[in-house]
Amino acid sequence: MTAVQPVSVGSYTVGGGSPLLWICGPCVIESHNLTLQIAETLKGYAERLKLPLVFKASFDKANRSSGKTFRGPGLQEGLKTLDAVKHATGLPVTTDIHECSQAAAAAEVCEVLQVPAFLARQTDLLEACGNTGRVVNVKKGQFMAPWDMKNVVAKLAECGNKRVLLTERGSTFGYGMLVNDMRAVPWMQETGAPVIFDATHSVQKPGALGDRTGGVREMIPYLARAAVAAGCDGVFLETHPRPDEAKSDGPNMVPLDQLPHLIEVCLRVREAIAPRDAR
Numbered sequence: 001m002t003a004v005q006p007v008s009v010g011s012y013t014v015g016g017g018s019p020l021l022w023i024c025g026p027c028v029i030e031s032h033n034l035t036l037q038i039a040e041t042l043k044g045y046a047e048r049l050k051l052p053l054v055f056k057a058s059f060d061k062a063n064r065s066s067g068k069t070f071r072g073p074g075l076q077e078g079l080k081t082l083d084a085v086k087h088a089t090g091l092p093v094t095t096d097i098h099e100c101s102q103a104a105a106a107a108e109v110c111e112v113l114q115v116p117a118f119l120a121r122q123t124d125l126l127e128a129c130g131n132t133g134r135v136v137n138v139k140k141g142q143f144m145a146p147w148d149m150k151n152v153v154a155k156l157a158e159c160g161n162k163r164v165l166l167t168e169r170g171s172t173f174g175y176g177m178l179v180n181d182m183r184a185v186p187w188m189q190e191t192g193a194p195v196i197f198d199a200t201h202s203v204q205k206p207g208a209l210g211d212r213t214g215g216v217r218e219m220i221p222y223l224a225r226a227a228v229a230a231g232c233d234g235v236f237l238e239t240h241p242r243p244d245e246a247k248s249d250g251p252n253m254v255p256l257d258q259l260p261h262l263i264e265v266c267l268r269v270r271e272a273i274a275p276r277d278a279r
Contacts, residue, residue, distance in 0.1 A: 015194030021234030215251035
């Protein structure tokens with residue numbers, strides 16, 4: 001097995017036996033105040049459970065099922081909110097990048113730039129993110145094999161950026177369903193990059209609600225535990241205080257007040273698989 005090369009994220013380190021990195025937050029910035037409230041709650045969880053936690057929220061959901069659904073506040077207002085989160089909580093922040101022109105501005109605020117799964121093979125976008133020098137988290141396309149992600153890592157290395165995370169978030173299985181092959185975790189770690197497991201987008205049922213994406217929230221804990229047991233380096237969990245009222249991906253988000261229990265269970269699994277001399 002190729003050794004995973006640790007990557008620094010703010011004051012944290014992910015991979016190479018470091019503690020699990022947690023990437024948590026709402027799917028989209030619904031409002032400035034709500035986003036800050038969620039971030040403050042997550043900061044409290046991180047302090048209590050001693051978690052390396054990165055706050056995530058999107059300023060634009062550019063790949064919504066319908067053109068009429070809520071997308072977010074846009075780049076400028078969204079980055080203002082993420083900057084406010086960063087200064088209020090001290091947490092590193094991340095957000096999705098959909099266009100090359102967004103990378104530099106987002107890099108001024110975000111420690112991690114996230115490339116959505118649908119865009120994982122877009123060379124210009126990867127290069128734009130890589131050239132900022134920030135950590136780049138690339139989600140594996142639902143249409144890609146795990147070993148294909150070596151080309152993503154290579155593209156970023158070619159522009160001088162080896163600060164790469166890869167995220168597993170399920171593979172397309174027929175119409176409107178995703179499945180997870182947990183072998184994807186060690187297979188993608190063969191690239192040398194730390195691997196994050198996205199337990200919330202993995203339960204999506206794309207377009208299942210007609211003009212919106214559905215999901216099976218009840219399956220999130222099972223997948224998260226399985227991925228930690230498979231040796232992932234971090235876990236991505238979208239969360240919201242009232243998921244059923246959320247403006248994007250509600251069926252896939254963990255209720256905010258239930259998040260600590262899920263994290264605690266995953267940490268126990270992580271401890272159980274640790275080498276004896278590391279316990």
